[in-house]
Amino acid sequence: MSIYDEKPWLNSYAPGQPAGIVPEHADALSMFRSAVARSPDADAIRYFGTRISYRALDALSDALAAALVDRGFGRGDRVALYLQNVPQFVIGLIATWKAGGVAVSVNPMNRHRELELLLTDSGACVLLCLETLYRDVAAAVVPRTSVRMVITTSELDDRSRDDGRLFANVERVASDGAIPLSDLLAGFRGRAPPEVAFSASDSAFLTYTSGTTGPPKGAMNSHGNFVYNCQVYRDWCGLGAADVVLGLAPLFHITGLVGHIGVALLLGAPLVLTYRFEPAVVLETIRDEHATFAVGAITAFIAMMNHPDARTENLATLRKVFSGGAPIPPAVIKTFREQFGHYIHSVYGLTETTSPSHIVPVGAEAPVDEASGALSVGVPVYGTTVRIVGEDGQDLPAGEAGEIVTTGPQVIAGYWNKPEETAHAIRDGRFHTGDVGYMDQRGWFYIVDRKKDQINAAGYKVWPREVEDVLYEHDAVLEAAVVGAPDPYRGETVKAFISLRPGRSVTPDALILFCKQRLAAYKYPRIVEVLDELPKTVTGKILRRELRAKQSP
Incomplete structure (x- = not known):
């Protein structure tokens, strides 16, 4: 018996579809x-x-x-x-x-x-x-x-x-x-x-992800993927036409596309936009527009919670609160509920799963793992099969950590013009996320590690190689390696280790500015440390794991 109730996958314009089935005419238009x-x-x-x-x-x-x-x-x-x-x-x-x-x-x-x-x-x-x-x-x-x-x-x-x-x-x-x-x-x-x-298999949009191999890849999110997960949000978050959707996440992001635009269009509900995230503006907007539903990065909720203008009445109507994209500290959920009276439900998914594959359903609360203190990211949504597999590709028992592999109507068919990357990540319809996690005895899922080298800065994914390529453009840099460093607000921030060319000098601040001018705001390093030499293997490969070990919480 599942810990959550299966619900029929009710298509708003073609009622009565059974769970997990995407009809051929399911399309965004x-x-x-x-x-x-x-x-x-x-x-x-x-x-x-x-x-x-x-x-x-x-x-x-x-x-x-x-x-x-x-x-x-x-x-x-x-x-x-x-x-x-x-x-x-x-x-x-x-x-x-x-x-x-x-x-x-x-x-x-x-x-x-x-x-x-x-x-x-x-x-x-x-x-x-x-x-x-x-x-x-x-x-x-x-x-x-x-x-x-x-x-x-x-x-x-x-x-x-x-x-x-x-x-x-x-x-x-x-x-x-x-x-x-x-x-x-x-x-x-x-x-x-x-x-x-359109048919359900036609691409609705390309959303670019750095994935696990570095260069951005265009995930081909189909009309069927999109419509299916819009309805997942609707049913699992308890949404209806009377709700008011707050556009908290960026619209270019898969969460904004599905959890904001798609949900509003499915419900026939209003979508409230605020140009960009500014805590005071968002707090006022929630109050003035009576927003009832929001899904976004936990850092956004932390920023609102700690803003001097935050008042209980600002968020009085925001009764359906969900967060994904980065780990959620249980203490934040506790403090948020004490301050505003609302529980933050976890959501887990990726660009390749067209947003959610797991949700803590409205009305439920996620358990916290006693050993690690990690908060569960939820349970698989209907029509979705999630396996935990070992290095040999075989299923692992409950409680044992391995790679998360997801199958369901929300999983993309592949990456735009990248057959090799598609074949590596999606095998027989099963998406190998590269994320490490486990399932407990009751079916709740936990993320215990991220992809090997990828940095997760407040929900934004940063591939170290891209930052390193920019650092190497500076004529004073001999070697560069980028890792994630603990950050109390963003979860992780980008840190660069460099060594200098003989006879050359450059300050960390100058390198930070150099990268800032060439990279998106969430990608450039906030910290630069100069070393005499970067640690390497005998074959000359820089050891990022040793640099990560230098970081302290």
Whole structure:
């Protein structure tokens, strides 16, 4: 007998599907159209005083999709979304589907080399981005990629209320060589693209993950993967049309795509956006918009909990609270509940599982392992089989740690244009996560170790090799190795060990600034330590494990 109740997998627009079955017509666009038909005048998006209804969102995405098709966008083409948490992200995502395309979500913190890699790998032919990101990054990158159309917009659009804490230094920027989104929406108002249809196996979006082999890989999250896990969130988090979804996680991230946009579209509920995470703004927004559901990194909840403006009344309505992406200290859950009266439920999943594979269901509480003090990440959601396997690939008994291997309707078919990486990670439909964990006798799962070298900084995954490659670009650096160092707020932070070329010198602060200018904000090292020589094997391989051992809690 399972520790949780199996529920039918009820598809909102095709009721009665049995658990674990994804019907052939399960697709994101049909899910959105069902919401429009049910609740055309309900709020779809709320953004600093502006309300966009489902009817209006349908019309705006129609216009953008018609503009794309008019300019030669075809079935299967890719649109890269290089945006913060703004309404234009949702408009662009739905418009991409209406035009028959695949969305590519891009971290707005990505700099030149990272953006170029993703645009080149995905083959995106359209880039929708903020004006400032186009000016500061994309304008220099686009000529070297397959992008043939750039559409720019501003975080200052689609809002009726200013907030100096977020927008004081934001300005409108003229974007030479780009088309303003507002012009396209005005020029194609009232028009719609030709009808398209998707199967469950068609890709809905590419989400890039560093994975376990270094270079970013585009996970091909299908329409079926997406719709399935939207419904997992709905059923396991106890959500309905009366809920108000807080866009706490970045929309480019798999959590934002599924746990925010997808859940809101499935429910026909409002999605509340705040541009980017600023604790005081989010606290006020929860109170003013009566947000009821949020899923995000534990660091976001810690930041809100410790903000001087935090009051019980700020989070009074936020009754369904979930967190994933990084380990959750049990003490934080205890303190959060004491302060605000709400329990934080754990969620575990990866980009390759299209967000959740495990959840602590609403109304349940995760046990804490007595030996390690680790909090359980939950139990496998319905339709999902999770195995713990040893080095030989054989199942391990309860209580014994091994690799987590997941099978289910949310597991991707593979990585974009990377057959070897796909074959390594996904074998006979089984996704080998690279994460080490165990299951207890009652079926609760625990994560006891992360992938060998990957750093988990507040839920953001950092591959050391990418940071090392940047360090090696500095002419004073002889050798470099990057590891995770304990951090009381982020869980882990990025630390670099370097040795210097003979006769050369550089300060740690100078190297930190060097990396900061070339990497996304979560990737650059916060600590740099200079050693006379880095530890190596007899074959000359740098020993990261010895450097990790130098770290103290």
